Amino acid sequence: xxxxxxxxxxxxxxxxxxxxxxxxxxxxxxxxxxxxxxxxxxxxxxxxxxxxxxxxxxxxxxxxxxxxxxxxxxxxxxxxxxxxxxxxxxxxxxxxxxxxxxxxxxxxxxxxxxxxxxxxxxxxxxxxxxxxxxxxxxxxxxxxx
Numbered sequence: 001x002x003x004x005x006x007x008x009x010x011x012x013x014x015x016x017x018x019x020x021x022x023x024x025x026x027x028x029x030x031x032x033x034x035x036x037x038x039x040x041x042x043x044x045x046x047x048x049x050x051x052x053x054x055x056x057x058x059x060x061x062x063x064x065x066x067x068x069x070x071x072x073x074x075x076x077x078x079x080x081x082x083x084x085x086x087x088x089x090x091x092x093x094x095x096x097x098x099x100x101x102x103x104x105x106x107x108x109x110x111x112x113x114x115x116x117x118x119x120x121x122x123x124x125x126x127x128x129x130x131x132x133x134x135x136x137x138x139x140x141x142x143x144x145x
Contacts, residue, residue: 006030007043008078011052014065015073019056022063052081 006029013020026040044063047053052069056062065073072081 003039003043004079004082006040007047010044010063011047011065011069011073011078014047014053014063015070019062019064021061023061050081052078 006026009029010020010022010025013025022040022044026037030037030040041060044053044060047063047069048055051066052072053063053065056064072078075081075084
């Protein structure tokens with residue numbers, strides 16, 4: 001829970017300021033905890049991977065909030081993001097499954113029509129061949145007479 005609290009504080013600092021040095025926020029949050037202070041870079045990178053913030057410098061120490069991060073800050077912050085993002089992913093996965101089922105159904109229907117068209121074309125071709133052979137038979141039979 002300490003990491004989530006730090007990420008919430010870091011995102012809040014990014015929201016209130018233009019750019020934020022991750023170590024400045026880390027000093028405020030992890031005063032006596034050396035292990036937490038060594039994880040600051042990894043935790044900040046977590047915000048970047050979640051697309052809530054981006055790095056504003058080459059050394060990856062200054063964070064700048066993204067529009068997606070602003071959206072979640074207006075919705076309630078990082079903790080609300082953690083809670084609702086899971087629900088949104090489940091909803092997207094469910095919609096994706098429904099879409100995949102519809103696509104599969106459409107593919108099966110189109111495959112059925114292709115097979116049907118193939119057999120109809122084959123039958124028509126066979127009838128054409130039979131009529132051609134019959135016409136040739138009549139022509140040769142007419143030549144004998």
